[in-house]
Amino acid sequence: MINSVYVSEYIKNINPNIKAVFALSVILSCIIFKEPLGCIFAMSVMWVIIIKNCRLSKHLICHIVLWPILFIALSSFMVSFDIANYRGEVFSLKIINNYFLTVNAQGIKKAIRLFFTSAASLSTMYFLSFTTPVNDIVYVFKTIKCPKEITELFMLIYRFIFIVLNMAQSITTAQNCRMAQRTFKTRINAMALMLSSVFVLSYNKSLFMYNAMLSRCYSGEIYFLNQKYVSSRKFVILAVFIVFTVVLISVLERIY
Amino acid sequence: MDYIIKTQDLNYSYHNGQKALFDVDIGIKSGEKTAVIGHNGSGKSTLFLCLNGINKPQKGDVFFKGKEIDYSSKGLLNLRRSVGIVFQNPDDMIFSSSVRQDIAFGLLNMGFSSSQAEEKIKSISKFLNLENLLDKPVHALSGGEKKRVSLAGVMVMEPEVIILDEPGAYLDTVNAKTVYKIIEGLSQKGKTVIISSHNMDFVLNWADSVVVLKDGKAVFCGRTEDLFLNNELLKYACLDEPQIIKTYKMLINKGVIKINSPVPKNITDLEMLIK
Numbered sequence: 001m002i003n004s005v006y007v008s009e010y011i012k013n014i015n016p017n018i019k020a021v022f023a024l025s026v027i028l029s030c031i032i033f034k035e036p037l038g039c040i041f042a043m044s045v046m047w048v049i050i051i052k053n054c055r056l057s058k059h060l061i062c063h064i065v066l067w068p069i070l071f072i073a074l075s076s077f078m079v080s081f082d083i084a085n086y087r088g089e090v091f092s093l094k095i096i097n098n099y100f101l102t103v104n105a106q107g108i109k110k111a112i113r114l115f116f117t118s119a120a121s122l123s124t125m126y127f128l129s130f131t132t133p134v135n136d137i138v139y140v141f142k143t144i145k146c147p148k149e150i151t152e153l154f155m156l157i158y159r160f161i162f163i164v165l166n167m168a169q170s171i172t173t174a175q176n177c178r179m180a181q182r183t184f185k186t187r188i189n190a191m192a193l194m195l196s197s198v199f200v201l202s203y204n205k206s207l208f209m210y211n212a213m214l215s216r217c218y219s220g221e222i223y224f225l226n227q228k229y230v231s232s233r234k235f236v237i238l239a240v241f242i243v244f245t246v247v248l249i250s251v252l253e254r255i256y
Numbered sequence: 257m258d259y260i261i262k263t264q265d266l267n268y269s270y271h272n273g274q275k276a277l278f279d280v281d282i283g284i285k286s287g288e289k290t291a292v293i294g295h296n297g298s299g300k301s302t303l304f305l306c307l308n309g310i311n312k313p314q315k316g317d318v319f320f321k322g323k324e325i326d327y328s329s330k331g332l333l334n335l336r337r338s339v340g341i342v343f344q345n346p347d348d349m350i351f352s353s354s355v356r357q358d359i360a361f362g363l364l365n366m367g368f369s370s371s372q373a374e375e376k377i378k379s380i381s382k383f384l385n386l387e388n389l390l391d392k393p394v395h396a397l398s399g400g401e402k403k404r405v406s407l408a409g410v411m412v413m414e415p416e417v418i419i420l421d422e423p424g425a426y427l428d429t430v431n432a433k434t435v436y437k438i439i440e441g442l443s444q445k446g447k448t449v450i451i452s453s454h455n456m457d458f459v460l461n462w463a464d465s466v467v468v469l470k471d472g473k474a475v476f477c478g479r480t481e482d483l484f485l486n487n488e489l490l491k492y493a494c495l496d497e498p499q500i501i502k503t504y505k506m507l508i509n510k511g512v513i514k515i516n517s518p519v520p521k522n523i524t525d526l527e528m529l530i531k
């Protein structure tokens with residue numbers, strides 16, 4: 001899904017190493033400082049870049065934003081709770097004898113920080129995955145001198161995930177056409193059948209794929225096309241500026 | 257002889273003991289259009305994998321240009337440069353993340369540099385009408401697009417012999433026509449093209465010679481006309497008679513055309529005969 005969205009040529013052609021370093025430093029500065037304002041800034045910048053450069057449908061945006069945000073919010077909310085032997089400042093619930101389930105101002109602060117840090121990191125990861133096709137990620141692997149085996153493995157697994165998912169989906173559809181959803185029992189049964197046949201089929205598939213690789217002169221090593229990227233100075237300056245601003249906002253926030 | 261590929265007493269069984277080929281003796285002439293036909297499970301795909309050196313026969317030999325296949329890794333690489341195979345199911349053939357990278361796979365393995373590969377990819381994608389798919393990830397392609405990409409990946413290596421396992425499978429009529437046109441272009445370039453197909457009308461029209469497999473045995477290897485006039489053989493091998501041949505026989509019976517008139521390959525030929 002992420003790979004089928006339109007991405008502007010400009011951002012796609014920027015050297016993926018620059019994009020990766022940029023994304024990583026934004027995430028790092030968010031995590032190190034954990035200051036909500038800095039994170040909010042980082043988050044909004046990322047979404048401005050994404051929306052300006054990728055043609056995403058509203059439906060897709062809702063889908064990819066809403067669920068993770070909900071999840072992050074929920075888990076951050078859980079963090080704000082604490083168990084203590086004194087009454088909390090904001091909320092407390094007696095469990096046994098002297099122990100209370102409490103919520104303190106401290107806990108709320110912690111939760112808010114956690115929420116914004118994760119949301120900002122998530123947005124940055126979205127930026128990276130929307131603007132960088134897998135091939136470019138392979139390129140990043142190559143520049144950081146990742147062992148060849150890992151790069152190849154990554155690529156094949158990436159391809160395989162889609163094949164297996166497709167298989168699982170079509171089997172499930174075929175089962176549903178034959179009333180697999182009728183009762184809870186038939187549903188469980190169908191699922192077990194589906195999983196086991198996906199397992200066998202994907203083994204078979206991998207043999208076929210290996211044959212196909214052999215037939216095209218594969219001899220133990222996959223070579224990758226060199227890609228030409230532009231090292232846009234404008235983007236580098238913008239990136240440095242954004243990272244700097246995130247750090248600055250966080251530092252200022254911490255001081256005051 | 258000018259057989260580019262020949263097999264002798266070829267026997268192949270799969271690891272699970274399933275015997276798939278028995279004493280197959282066939283010869284394929286250089287530059288000819290050959291169709292391999294037979295019922296489902298008759299061993300067509302297995303035979304193709306033997307011709308490319310992927311299945312190593314337990315007994316018998318495969319000859320390429322008069323020489324026995326050398327099953328050392330270097331010999332196999334050499335063979336696979338000259339004999340390309342496009343699988344039945346394109347999903348088995350495409351394993352890279354983007355179309356461009358996938359088409360480049362064979363070229364880079366053959367030792368071309370990235371820039372040389374790019375050049376070749378450009379021209380093949382123009383030929384196969386894939387230009388605007390090049391940077392797409394492969395899982396976002398339709399069945400017909402995948403088929404064309406898998407064709408491109410083999411054609412770009414420019415092998416002398418191209419084997420296509422059911423090239424019409426998964427394609428709508430428009431795309432099937434394009435693919436058949438591409439195949440026609442290959443034979444015009446002097447390549448040896450081998451196809452498996454279940455479409456008898458197509459085989460009659462297209463093929464110079466035919467190999468018929470039944471239960472893993474080669475029961476016929478010869479001219480296309482000779483096969484389709486042989487009713488008993490067709491019945492024995494569970495094959496359909498093409499419509500054109502049926503009409504041709506009927507017209508002979510009714511005395512509309514002469515008994516020894518040449519066998520028509522398509523509607524146009526038949527029309528000419530009647531005139």
Ligand SMILES: Nc1ncnc2c1ncn2[C@@H]1O[C@H](COP(=O)(O)OP(=O)(O)OP(=O)(O)O)[C@@H](O)[C@H]1O
Pocket residue numbers: 270271272274275276294295296297298299300301302303344
């Ligand atoms: N990987 C395998 N393992 C075991 N047996 C196999 C394997 N692949 C094929 N066979 C068996 O070998 C025989 C020949 O199969 P093959 O795939 O060559 O037939 P085919 O002529 O290509 O059929 P189709 O027209 O359906 O493509 C069949 O009986 C099949 O069951």
Ligand SMILES: [Mg+2]
Pocket residue numbers: 300301302344421
């Ligand atoms: Mg087959």
